[in-house]
Amino acid sequence: MASAYLEFIRIRFLTMLAYRVNYYSGIVIYSLNIGVYYFLWKAIYGDASQLGGFSAAQITTYVAVSWMARSFYFNNLDREIANEIRDGSVAIQMVRPYSYLLVKFMQGFGEGLFRLVMFMLPGLVVVMLLFPLDLPEEPWRWAVFFLMILFSFLINSQINLLTGMIAFWLENNQGVMSFKRVLVDLLSGVVLPISFFPGWARTVLEWLPFQAIAYLPGSAFTGTLNGSEVAYAIGVQAAWSLALILPIMLMWRAARRRMFVQGG
C-alpha cells in the first residue's frame, strides 16, 4: 500500500517536469522577488545596522532563504481539492481504495520535491552569487533548516487541505482560498519577519500556526535563534503538525456525510 502512495509522489514529480514553461516562469518570479525585496530591505535599513533583531546582512539572507523555502513548501492543494469537489471527480476518488487526502498530500510532496531539487538548490546557488548572503558555517544549521522546512511543508499542506475542503460547504470558495493565501504570506513571515511586528501582534502570531511555516526555519537558518531556541522551534512545528490532524479528520468525516455531486 505504501508503495502506491510513493508512486503518487513519483508521478507528480514527472508531471511537473512536463510543464516546462511553468518551471521557467517560476524561476523568474522567485529571482525577481528576491531581487526586489533585497533592494526594498536595503532602502528600509538605510544606515541602520540592526532592526527587529536582524542585521542588514541577516535580513537579506532571511529573505532569500525564506523565498527559496517557500518554493518547496508552497502548493495549490486547496485549489486542486476545491476543483475536484466542484466538478464531482472527488466522488470517484472516494470509492477508490486509498485515502483521498493522503493522495493529495503525496502529490503535493512530489511537487515540492521537484521544486526542491530542480529549483530551490540551484536557485540558492544563483542567489548566493548575486547577493551578499550571510550563510551559516555550522553544518547543523543546514541540517536543522532542511528538517524544519519539511515541517513547513507539512503544516502549509495541512492548512491547504482544510481550506480546500471548505468547498464541500461553499460551492465556490475562491474568496476563502485567496484570503488564506494572503494570510499565510503575511503571517508566516515570508515578507516580514515576525520580530518586526509590535509586541501585542507578536504575542498573537506566536499562538498561530503560520509563523511555524516560514519565520521559525528562516530564523534558525540566519542565526537569530540559537541553541535551545532552535529545539523549541522544532517542537512548536511538530506540535502544530500533530494538532492540525484532528480538525482535518473531523472536517473530512463531516464532509463525507454532507457531500452531494451535481450532475455526473
Added chain:
Amino acid sequence: MAAGGFFFKVSFVLSLFREYLANYLKTKLAYRADFWAEVISDLMFNAANLVFIFVVFRHTAALGDWSEAEILFVYGYYMIPYGIFSCFFSLWDFSERYIVRGEMDRVLTRPANSFVQVMLENVDPSQLVGSVVGFVILVSAWASLGLPVDWYDPLVLIVMVIGSVMVYAGIYAALSAVSFFTDSPIGITPLLWNIQNYGRYPVEIYNRAIRFFLTWVLPFAFVGVYPASFFLERHQNLGMAWLTPVVGAAVMFAGLKIWNFGVRRYRGAGS
C-alpha cells in the same frame, strides 16, 4: 459612413456590456456569501500590503528618502487603476478556461470582437471596492502631506488612471495571447501578479536593471510610482508622469495587436 459604423460598433458593445452585467449580477446574487468573501479577500490583500508599510515604518523614518505618507500616497494611487483593471480585464485563468477547455472556439463563432467578449464575460464590479478604498487612502495621504490642490489635479488624476489601466490591459492582453501558441497551461499569471506589485515602491530604490525592467520591459512603474509622483511635490517627476498616458496607449495598442495576431494563429486545443 465610417463614423456611423464606429458609432454602431460602440453602441453594440455597450448593449452587450449591459447584458453581461445583468448576467453577472444574477450569478453573484446566487452565491452571495462568496461575493462578500471575494470582496473581503481583495481588501485583505491590500490590508496585508498596508500592514507591511505600517510595520516597516515603525522601524525606520524613510524608505530611501520617501516618507511613510508618500509611500501610502503611491499605494493609494496604485489601488485605483488596479481595481478598475481587475473589474474589466480579469483574465486570470484565461489559458485554463478558454484554451484548455476550448471556450475560445465558442467566443470566435460570435460576431463581436474576441477581446471585448472575453473581457465582458469576466466583468467583476466587486473589484471597484478596491479603487474606492485606494482613493480614500490617496486623499488622506494628500491631506496629511499638506499638498496643495490645484484645479487641474482631478483631471490629471483621471488621465493618469486611464493611462495606468491601459498599461495593465495591454500587458495582460499580450501575455494572455501567449496561450494561443501553446495548449499547455502556462503559469504566467502568478508571475505578473508578483511583478505588478513592484511598481508601487519608488523605483529609485532598485538597481539599474530592475528599474529599466519596470520602466521599459514590463512597465509596471507606470501603474504606481511614476503617475503618482505628479502630485508629490518633493518627488515630482513630470517627464515620467506625463509618459504614463503615452506608455499606456502604446502598450494597449501593442497588446491588442499581439492578441489579434494570436487569434489568427489559434487552431483550437482539439477535444
